[in-house]
Amino acid sequence: MIAVDTNILVYAHRGESIFHDQAFECLKVLAEGGQRWGIPVSCMHEFLAIVTNPKVFKPASSFEQALEQMDAWLAAPHAQLLHSGPQHWRILAELTRKARLQGGQFHDARIAAICIENSVAVLWTADRDFGRFKALKTGNPLV
Numbered sequence: 299m300i301a302v303d304t305n306i307l308v309y310a311h312r313g314e315s316i317f318h319d320q321a322f323e324c325l326k327v328l329a330e331g332g333q334r335w336g337i338p339v340s341c342m343h344e345f346l347a348i349v350t351n352p353k354v355f356k357p358a359s360s361f362e363q364a365l366e367q368m369d370a371w372l373a374a375p376h377a378q379l380l381h382s383g384p385q386h387w388r389i390l391a392e393l394t395r396k397a398r399l400q401g402g403q404f405h406d407a408r409i410a411a412i413c414i415e416n417s418v419a420v421l422w423t424a425d426r427d428f429g430r431f432k433a434l435k436t437g438n439p440l441v
Contacts, residue, residue, distance in 0.1 A: 300328065300335040301380060301413045303423035304344040306439070307337065311349055311359065311367050317424070317440050324422065324439045329374035336380040338412040340405070342368060380416045382408075389414050397430040410434045 309321035349359040390411040410431040
């Protein structure tokens with residue numbers, strides 16, 4: 299299973315992004331393909347917060363545009379929203395200890411824990427910070 303990080307979602311949604319075409323094509327391949335893929339619930343929340351924020355985008359996406367985009371991705375036959383489960387705390391604590399996390403680093407650890415718990419083979423991301431989590435394989439589909 300492939301999981302998709304927030305930055306890829308934002309790039310695919312926002313046409314003015316310099317990575318829009320590549321990210322859009324990546325999501326299209328997933329949506330139209332036969333492989334299981336998912337969006338960690340934390341990335342869904344972050345996507346909605348970023349694309350609707352007028353301090354980030356002028357104009358920002360409306361809440362309807364953002365919700366419709368997420369609905370479209372999740373309507374793909376092999377897409378799913380990835381949630382934390384009963385092993386979340388154990389995995390998160392282990393990641394935290396190994397990477398000696400602090401402050402804002404816990405957000406990425408939460409995403410990593412969700413991916414690990416859902417048996418994600420690779421997290422597609424443009425964020426190198428996930429490299430601190432050795433238990434999670436990452437790849438940047440934009441390069």
